[in-house]
Amino acid sequence: MKTQIYQGAMSTLKVYLYAGCGTCRKAKKYLAEHDIQFTEIPIREQPPSVQELGAMLDAYDGAITRLFNTSGQDYRRGGYKEKLKTMSVEEMISELAVNGNLIKRPFVISDATALIGFKQEEWDKVFHVG
Template sequence: MGLTYYGYPKCGTCRKAKAWLEAKGFELREINIAEAPPAEEELGKVIATSGLELKKFFNVSGTKYRELNLKDKLVGMSDEEKISLLASDGMLIKRPLVFGDSKVTVGFKEEEFENVWTK
């Protein structure tokens, strides 16, 4: 099964997730999230499919998140504005972002990957 994998090559967590997925035999359409973040429309569909809260998609430990003071700003933003913000800068998105076959994972926890991506 092919998956879309948005990751950042310098991110150790992304490399672990990628290695895990490849070891399980997944074919990945790999995209550098910093160079080509998902478009608003794609991101909206992924978020809806995931069933997760929109805030789970923000990289809250990232420099950009802190620089933009998003902890305080997100409260007053609409979901559309939040998605637009995420699509504008891939470094704001928690990574890796993996999706396919009506499934989505954000970040990497081996136990979660095991539950979601085990064939």
């Protein structure tokens, strides 16, 4: 996975979180413990933009399904396991951009960072910890 992405207008580390998510709480604690400055954004109320989703997609080498929260109720209720088989990437990005519940979290993005989910080993490498 590459973590260096295009030069754009996203210099601040943005962390999209859901307060009721245990993994998000772990990620937030990690950032605080390592004194990493970030802007917290509630993912359900303010999903990442189409531009941010596209940057994350690029960082994950086009693996669009990695962006989906496959264990979420909206994903299951919406039948996305089957829907994704016939949807275009543009349609998938559009769905994610309007429904933050569909996005795997935490969703962490800046000019130089693109992370989905919280795996401490991966975060240690990206944030040069350890």
